[in-house]
Amino acid sequence: MVMMVGQLTAIAEAAPCEWKAPSPKAESRLHQLAPYIGKLKPVIAHHLLQRYTAPNDVVLDCFSGSGTIPLEALLLGRRVLAYDTNPYAVTLTRAKLEAPASLEMASEQLVQRIASAEERPRYEDEQIPDWVRKFFHPETLQSALRFADECIEKDDQFLLGCLLSILHHQRPGFLSYPSSHLVPYLRDRKFPRDEYPEMYEERALAPRLAAKLRRTYKDTHSKNRSSVLGVGHTNVSDLELDCSVDAIITSPPYMNALDYVRDNRLRMWFLDRRTADYSPEPTEKKDQSDAITDAFARNALKFLRPGGYCVLVVGETVFRKRVTTHPAERMLSKLTSVCPALQVEQIIQDEIPDVRRSRRSGAATKRELILVLRKDGGPISM
Ligand SMILES: C[S@@+](CC[C@H](N)C(=O)[O-])C[C@H]1O[C@@H](n2cnc3c(N)ncnc32)[C@H](O)[C@@H]1O
Structure with a gap:
């Protein structure tokens, strides 16, 4: 499918209605371990993993946040690589992947x-x-x-x-x-x-x-810890892997809308006593989305095997009720310029309910676009 930048929201398909369902009873309680701003709904991670990966596939999430995608991947019998720069995110991701069996x-x-x-x-x-x-x-x-x-x-x-x-x-x-x-x-x-x-x-x-x-532990967490191939504190700018991956499924940071250091400051102080009191000033004033997208394109996409899927859940940035161009537009143009082998397979649009947003006014994300891209070359893995 050839796609012009600027058309994304117009051609996006609505998210399937099962994504909007309340958490299914079968959902692991580990997903609710702790709050994290910008956390993905586990049901979305579940459907994306089911649709774009196969059992035993290696799945990379290089912006793992609270570990929703890696945990769901592990529960579905995939092998996982999960990284993030935020120490609280790394603790939560590891907590979920490394939880004792009983x-x-x-x-x-x-x-x-x-x-x-x-x-x-x-x-x-x-x-x-x-x-x-x-x-x-x-x-x-x-x-x-x-x-x-x-x-x-x-x-x-x-x-x-x-x-x-x-x-x-x-x-x-x-x-x-x-x-x-x-x-x-x-x-x-x-x-x-x-x-x-x-x-x-x-x-x-x-x-x-x-x-x-x-x-x-109200439910059982049957997962194979040896399927965690790598997890930890890594900036995507420094990402190095020693294997190729079958799929990348991730949600990049909502740079202008969410402030992962300021909003997690008390928990982060317990992990690193040098964390300062960032209230009320935001810490990340400069939008680094382009630099992060560039680093992702250069460092992560090269590990995606031909035929593998790259699925990105991208939040829309809203400033004081003014919607800016959807970041997915810029992201897509950057990714395809660095990696021309990427083809757009599908664009899915999902509204973020108020309860999932950390602030209901001012800078916030209101709509997610899910970019489903596939690297040319290999067989389809579904
Ligand atoms: C939208 S959140 C991910 C949320 C996650 N999917 C979840 O369900 O909790 C984006 C994450 O990217 C991380 N991040 C920001 N800049 C990064 C970078 N340069 N390299 C790696 N991770 C980064 C943030 O710390 C944040 O946890």
């Missing part, structure tokens, strides 16, 4: 980590910045920090991910003073300390993590 195993691991964390030295107040301290009762913060250190030292990304998932919210199962869940803002005006004193008491870590494990 609740019993996870619970045993938890008991050990809690016991070892309690042996660790306490933090001095001056080691913790004020903006972090204001979210927690001091004793809760001590336990959470020492538990994080223990998991980091043992490279236990699963329990680390569980800790980050219950770090902040206003519900009793969480660790912070009342605050929002996705992006960390205190909700002390809505829940003043004198009216809601119980929300400002110490929160015991062990029972909350145990409850988190029970919620996570």
Whole structure:
């Protein structure tokens, strides 16, 4: 199919209605491990993987975020390569791919980590910045920090991910003073300390993590960890693989709309104590989409085998209700100029419901276009 840039939204097909269905009962609970801005709906990852890959295929997601595509790929019996630059994203992706096989195993691991964390030295107040301290009762913060250190030292990304998932919210199962869940803002005006004193008491870590494990293991996660061929912290500009891949399925960063550092700052501080308080200023003012697309075209596409699919879920950027050209247009023109062997197979359009957006006004993404491209040359793998 020959495609002129500028025609994408006009010729896009509506997403199949099964993508809009509420999460199917069969969906793994691991997908709900923790919030992440710009997270893809698992049902979409499921359908894209079913349609454009075959069992045992090697699937690359070089912008893995919270690991939706790699986890679903693993559950469908594909082999996976998953990378991201954001440390919180890498922890979540690894947590999902490396989760222990059963609740019993996870619970045993938890008991050990809690016991070892309690042996660790306490933090001095001056080691913790004020903006972090204001979210927690001091004793809760001590336990959470020492538990994080223990998991980091043992490279236990699963329990680390569980800790980050219950770090902040206003519900009793969480660790912070009342605050929002996705992006960390205190909700002390809505829940003043004198009216809601119980929300400002110490929160015991062990029972909350145990409850988190029970919620996570309500279903079974049958997946083969040896099918994870590579996962970690890699900028797409430095991507190097030692094998070819059968498919690339990924959602590139919504550079102007979502700010992965600022919005994840509290969880990221637990992973890297040099993370600063980025509120209220956005951290990534410069739109780097073109540079990232270029790096993706040069470094990722060369590993795609002839005949393999490259499926990109691209969010539309909206600034104060003004819709700019859909980034998929620029992306497609750049990708096909670097890799002329790419052919457009299909364009799918999907509306993003309000609940999935981190901000409902101002800069946000409202519509996703899914570019389905195929590299010329080999047999079709479906
Ligand atoms: C739209 S999100 C991916 C969301 C993911 N599909 C999910 O379901 O959670 C894009 C991701 O790209 C990552 N990213 C941004 N710049 C990157 C780069 N240069 N190399 C690799 N990853 C990058 C961000 O940290 C973010 O996690």
